[in-house]
Amino acid sequence: MQLLAIDLGEQSFHIHGITNEGEVVSIKVSRLKLEAAVEELSPDCVTIEACASSHHWGRRIEAIGYPVRLIHLRFVTPFVKGAKNYAVDAEAIHEAALRSTMRFVPVKATEQxxxxxxxxxxxxxxxxxxxxxxxxxxxxxxxxxxxxxxxxxxxxxxxxxxxxxxxxxxxxxxxxxxxxxxxxxxxxx
Known part of the structure; x- marks a missing residue:
């Protein structure tokens, strides 16, 4: 899988990606199972919408060996299709991250x-x-x-x-x- 997009929630997260075979992966995972789900899908890159806990999760995912790019909400919003929910947001993050001209936010260290x-x-x-x-x-x-x-x-x-x-x-x-x-x-x- 080239790119995995994650929409962070309070208790659960939604993951969206497309496998190398073209299969759409859209699943809901709990906080405790996020890292295991990322490892299982083994993407080349992970994109997360920049929000309150995104730097924390970015550091955790980078720690298990996957590059992380954060994307600002205002760049994701134009890609939201239909009624807003976690699955739709994760798909919008994925779509936005695929744009060649997209700008990303670097993951901050705890000191920053x-x-x-x-x-x-x-x-x-x-x-x-x-x-x-x-x-x-x-x-x-x-x-x-x-x-x-x-x-x-x-x-x-x-x-x-x-x-x-x-x-x-x-x-x-x-x-x-x-x-x-x-x-x-x-x-x-």
Missing amino acids: QGLQMLHRTRDRLMTQRTGLINHIRGLLGEYGVVLPVGASRFRRDIRNAVAEAKLSALALENFNTLIDEFEALDERV
């Missing part, structure tokens, strides 16, 4: 995935920090206190702005709690 995770976590923290800054600025605006836009200006001015504002004890306590939360997020970023 760790670095990518770090970047994504930092992005999430920055989004949370920006949301918190805007929340505090909005609440301060209700007391007539306007701070300039930007995290660095906010960081520089917030404590003084709250200390100088005419606030009730409850508002002051809440603002200090929010500022503490901001500073903790800012530190993590």
